[in-house]
Amino acid sequence: MERVYNFSAGPSMLPLPVLEKVQKELVCYGNSGMSVMEMSHRSKDFEEIIQDAEKLLRELMNIPDNYKVMFLQGGGSTQFAMIPMNLFKKNKKADFVKTGQWAKKAAEEASKFGTANIVASSEDKTYSYIPVLHKEDFSKDADYFYITYNNTIYGTRYTELPDTGDVPLVADISSNIMSEVMDVNKFGLLFAGAQKNVGPAGVTIVIMREDLIGEPIDKTPTMLTYETHAKNNSLYNTPPCFAIYVAKLVFEWIKEMGGVKGIQAINENKAGIIYDFLDASTMFKGTVAYKDRSLMNVPFITDSDELNAKFIKEATSNGFVNLKGHRTVGGMRASIYNAMPVEGVEKLVEFMKKFETENK
Ligand SMILES: *Cc1c(COP(=O)(O)O)cnc(C)c1O
Numbered sequence: 399m400e401r402v403y404n405f406s407a408g409p410s411m412l413p414l415p416v417l418e419k420v421q422k423e424l425v426c427y428g429n430s431g432m433s434v435m436e437m438s439h440r441s442k443d444f445e446e447i448i449q450d451a452e453k454l455l456r457e458l459m460n461i462p463d464n465y466k467v468m469f470l471q472g473g474g475s476t477q478f479a480m481i482p483m484n485l486f487k488k489n490k491k492a493d494f495v496k497t498g499q500w501a502k503k504a505a506e507e508a509s510k511f512g513t514a515n516i517v518a519s520s521e522d523k524t525y526s527y528i529p530v531l532h533k534e535d536f537s538k539d540a541d542y543f544y545i546t547y548n549n550t551i552y553g554t555r556y557t558e559l560p561d562t563g564d565v566p567l568v569a570d571i572s573s574n575i576m577s578e579v580m581d582v583n584k585f586g587l588l589f590a591g592a593q594k595n596v597g598p599a600g601v602t603i604v605i606m607r608e609d610l611i612g613e614p615i616d617k618t619p620t621m622l623t624y625e626t627h628a629k630n631n632s633l634y635n636t637p638p639c640f641a642i643y644v645a646k647l648v649f650e651w652i653k654e655m656g657g658v659k660g661i662q663a664i665n666e667n668k669a670g671i672i673y674d675f676l677d678a679s680t681m682f683k684g685t686v687a688y689k690d691r692s693l694m695n696v697p698f699i700t701d702s703d704e705l706n707a708k709f710i711k712e713a714t715s716n717g718f719v720n721l722k723g724h725r726t727v728g729g730m731r732a733s734i735y736n737a738m739p740v741e742g743v744e745k746l747v748e749f750m751k752k753f754e755t756e757n758k
Contacts, residue, residue, distance in 0.1 A: 403742040406720035407550055407695060408573065409593040411737040416647045434643045439636050447643050448632065454649035458658050461582050461605055468604040468624065469632040469642050474500070474572040474591040476622075477602065478507035481568055481587065484614040484624050485542045486512045493517045493540045493565070498525040498549040499726065500570055505544070511615060515540070524727065525552040527687035531560045542566045542586060548574035550594070551724040553697040553731065554690040559584055566610060573694050575603065576652055577736055578662040586610050595694070595735045596652075597645035600638040652736065661736050662693075668734050668743045669693045675747045681705070681754040685729065699729035706730060709753055718746050 404411045427434050430443045437444050452467050461467060470476070481504070482492065490512030494505040496519035505514040515537055518529035536543065543562040548555040550573040559567065566586025575590035582588065587606045593599035604624070611624045620626050626634050655661050673691060676684040676698050685697045700706055706729055713721050723729040734743055 400717070402717045402719045403738070403746065404719055405732045405734065405738070405746070407594070407724070407731060407733040408591075409599050410595075410733055410735050412598070412644070413648065413651045413737045416644065416651050419647055420644060435640050437639065439633060439639050444639055447639075447646055448637065451642050451646035451649060454646065454653065455603070458576060458649060458652055459580065459582060459605070464608050465582060466604075466606050466608055466611060466624075466628045468606065468627045469637050470602045470604055470627060471600065471638055473599070473602055474570060474589060475503070477570070477589045477604065478504040479510075480622050480624070481542070481544070481589075482508040482511040483618045483622055485566070485568070485587070485610060486615055487613065488541055489513075489539045490615075491515065491537060491540050492568075493537050493543045493562075495519070495529065495531065495545050495560070496521060497528060497546050497554060498552050500549065500551070500572070501544070501546040504546070504570065508544075512541075520554075525549060525554065526685055528554050528556055528690040533561060536560070536562060536565065538563075538565070540565050542568045544568045544570075546570045548572075548577075548692050548694055550695050550733075551727060553684075553686045553692045553695040555692040555694070557689060566607065573733075573735075574692075576658050576661065577665050577694055579658050592641060592645050594733075595737075596648050598641050600641035601645055603645075664740065665693045665734070665736065668738065668740055669696065671740075671743050671747055672696050672732060672734070675750060679750070679754060681757070682750060685727075694735055695731055695733050697723055697727060697729060697731040699723075703728070705757065708757070709750075712753060713746075713749060716749055718749060
């Protein structure tokens with residue numbers, strides 16, 4: 399069978415050249431005589447892989463020297479707990495902007511360890527916009543301020559970051575890491591599960607300002623303490639070796655594509671193609687406030703559930719798969735992460751045009 403255009407929200411497409419390289423090296427990596435899957439994480443070959451992965455990540459995201467990079471496990475969801483456990487140092491209090499389920503979950507986890515203060519929410523309109531933030535609502539005594547940078551389920555993203563002053567800004571970048579240029583200096587901590595934009599499931603990337611590492615709350619397990627992993631360069635225990643290796647190959651691919659800046663231009667072009675079509679169409683329409691539209695996740699609807707179902711079914715049989723919207727939202731969603739080629743989006747739009755003509 400031929401490869402399809404996979405619009406899955408995650409795990410999602412990987413660049414074909416990366417998969418082909420993995421295939422080539424799968425059984426025997428370099429001169430090691432074994433697969434990366436069979437290798438000791440203390441071996442010279444693997445040490446080189448993890449060090450190269452970090453080096454490339456630092457270069458591509460322009461990560462300053464006073465930030466630690468960690469390759470962890472447990473997905474983005476484990477970070478929802480790890481962050482309060484490690485950052486609730488002074489007042490056990492954090493501010494949250496509730497822009498969807500992931501932000502809500504992060505706030506719920508934090509509230510187990512202290513106060514999770516919701517400064518703004520877009521729940522009133524099914525999270526279809528990023529709420530306007532007023533600095534006077536922010537807690538000056540918060541240990542951190544938390545945002546979900548790109549909201550995977552609802553298709554919104556911040557185009558302007560909140561000014562939190564001395565309060566460290568923490569951002570979940572699970573669905574937009576390396577999709578657009580970010581100024582790491584503006585954040586205290588950034589984290590992302592790899593499976594949307596940079597690799598297979600299994601590795602979670604944490605980028606953390608060094609001065610924020612340190613004593614977690616009492617009785618925090620060793621494995622949930624950032625200091626454990628920071629001190630041991632992510633080799634305290636066995637890391638997700640194979641996932642880190644594939645992520646490294648994805649970083650190399652991003653570099654070849656012109657780095658994050660190059661990828662961002664491609665992503666803006668891709669998103670533009672689909673949004674322009676949605677804006678012009680009389681059958682399909684986008685669901686998100688214009689200024690807050692995500693470059694990565696594009697939710698859209700028709701005005702009938704029947705037509706939505708028919709569209710998803712016909713799209714699938716034409717090789718455009720996983721276009722069904724999140725179960726809490728319905729409709730459709732095209733996730734067009736870094737690995738989705740421009741042709742994938744162009745062909746999808748062609749197909750949508752045809753569907754629109756045929757079903758008028
Ligand atoms: C997918 C996703 C998560 C959850 O990630 P897991 O690795 O499955 O725990 C968290 N936040 C955002 C923004 C996501 O897109």
